[in-house]
């Protein structure tokens with residue numbers, strides 16, 4: 370008997386669409402299965418103002434195939450010079466859905482991020498007052514802190530103090546990679562949630578490093594030990610309201626990944642829903658996939674789930690995905706999980 374599951378059309382609560390030729394090439398990959406996505410603002414230069422977010426939204430809409438059921442939800446990149454009244458106006462006008470905090474230097478294109486967190490306190494207070502959520506890349510940049518500890522230390526040093534100072538601020542810890550992150554979100558009450566990526570449910574740090582370095586598995590925060598992957602799997606498949614899908618699909622042209630100093634980012638937009646069906650089936654939790662991919666995210670953001678649906682069907686033979694997406698900015702390698710996947714999405 371054919372196994373299949375129909376869920377509300379999913380959303381991606383953390384997505385990099387880039388700009389120009391890369392945007393043109395990869396936007397259709399997300400528009401195929403997802404209804405909405407939170408669009409990360411780490412362009413060069415970053416999307417800082419409401420006007421820039423509005424202009425970027427237009428460029429994205431122009432790259433979405435005709436007739437696709439896809440809505441970009443825009444964000445502004447928080448800097449130490451961000452104007453709180455500009456954000457409030459962009460929020461009131463329906464231009465932005467959230468604001469993104471990057472610690473300066475933590476990840477790809479984060480040089481304009483925040484160094485002194487006290488400097489953004491008035492902006493965070495305004496956001497709390499008007500109900501504008503903060504998405505956080507949760508890693509410290511202190512060179513003395515080991516890269517595998519940077520998320521856990523960020524929670525203690527930066528995130529917890531911010532949340533204690535501004536308890537009404539709604540915060541999404543983006544792409545959590547540790548049991549520490551899972552535990553912190555569980556203890557954080559209704560104003561705290563986390564996105565979890567597809568790839569962090571599948572790989573641990575051995576996948577990156579054992580048997581030769583695998584640049585296409587390198588992303589930030591970097592995948593951790595197996596015990597952390599297990600904790601993320603358990604959180605994602607639990608159905609709990611505070612955990613939802615943010616793929617962090619982050620395309621870089623192959624030349625920039627397969628390099629002596631390779632960029633961070635895994636590109637999963639193409640096969641995420643098939644991979645998630647595999648993961649949730651493996652854990653005996655297919656009935657929780659809709660909560661993770663389609664219900665918990667909109668609920669946290671105060672939005673309705675999508676009306677449309679997506680059906681995932683288990684096939685007798687493995688689904689064949691493109692190895693690469695050809696873009697005008699060069700080929701982008703699609704994340705390969707390292708095992709056959711039988712779930713087709715349509």
Ligand SMILES: NC(=O)N[C@@H](CC(=O)O)C(=O)O
Nearest residue numbers: 385476477588589619633634
């Ligand atoms: N996740 C990554 O490894 N890379 C992201 C940035 C980010 O989300 O931190 C990118 O923009 O390439």
Ligand SMILES: [Zn+2]
Nearest residue numbers: 476506543589
């Ligand atoms: Zn990030």
Ligand SMILES: [Zn+2]
Nearest residue numbers: 385409617619
């Ligand atoms: Zn990201």
